[in-house]
Amino acid sequence: KQEVTQIPAALSVPEGENLVLNCSFTDSAIYNLQWFRQDPGKGLTSLLLIQSSQREQTSGRLNASLDKSSGRSTLYIAASQPGDSATYLCAVKVWNTDKLIFGTGTRLQVFP
Amino acid sequence: DVKVTQSSRYLVKRTGEKVFLECVQDMDHENMFWYRQDPGLGLRLIYFSYDVKMKEKGDIPEGYSVSREKKERFSLILESASTNQTSMYLCASSLSGRSYEQYFGPGTRLTVT
Numbered sequence: 300k301q302e303v304t305q306i307p308a309a310l311s312v313p314e315g316e317n318l319v320l321n322c323s324f325t326d327s328a329i330y331n332l333q334w335f336r337q338d339p340g341k342g343l344t345s346l347l348l349i350q351s352s353q354r355e356q357t358s359g360r361l362n363a364s365l366d367k368s369s370g371r372s373t374l375y376i377a378a379s380q381p382g383d384s385a386t387y388l389c390a391v392k393v394w395n396t397d398k399l400i401f402g403t404g405t406r407l408q409v410f411p
Numbered sequence: 412d413v414k415v416t417q418s419s420r421y422l423v424k425r426t427g428e429k430v431f432l433e434c435v436q437d438m439d440h441e442n443m444f445w446y447r448q449d450p451g452l453g454l455r456l457i458y459f460s461y462d463v464k465m466k467e468k469g470d471i472p473e474g475y476s477v478s479r480e481k482k483e484r485f486s487l488i489l490e491s492a493s494t495n496q497t498s499m500y501l502c503a504s505s506l507s508g509r510s511y512e513q514y515f516g517p518g519t520r521l522t523v524t
Contacts, residue, residue, distance in 0.1 A: 333513070342515040
């Protein structure tokens with residue numbers, strides 16, 4: 300059974316720091332991995348989607364990498380800003396289904 | 412831009428009531444999903460639908476049913492609401508096919524008293 304873990308559960312950093320959020324999964328048979336952002340009490344906003352055949356994806360200050368064989372993905376946030384404060388979730392699409400399995404998230408606070 | 416809307420942001424219902432949560436997407440997506448999100452448990456799939464009138468159970472379907480009469484609309488039904496169904500409910504949609512991403516609505520915070 301696929302399990303997704305995110306470490307750390309919470310992170311508090313000063314503005315301007317470069318950050319790495321980690322996501323690990325137990326079964327490498329995935330179609331893709333998606334990173335989301337969730338603001339308190341709100342829905343999920345899709346940030347990046349990495350297909351299983353890809354190694355990384357970039358969008359602005361965000362870069363996500365995927366190492367399927369080791370069951371790991373990282374989300375790199377460059378030059379963090381207070382507006383980046385949110386919970387970040389990763390999810391893998393399980394092989395042979397359309398289902399996403401979610402991690403429990405990393406709650407990020409960036410202070411001025 | 413993909414838009415997924417949910418009928419209510421906040422909802423308060425009494426134990427035993429029948430509750431309808433509505434989700435509408437405007438991008439002609441084949442797949443639609445209902446999740447619930449609870450602290451410490453993350454997001455869990457309740458039901459999903461891959462076509463009109465088609466549905467599949469997710470990981471936690473007990474106490475819920477769904478309806479998809481039109482492609483753009485997917486309803487989650489709590490036949491007899493209970494306090495343990497107090498949660499954040501999130502709807503999502505995607506194109507059919509393994510490579511496509513899911514897009515989420517704003518969520519409905521349901522409280523059952």
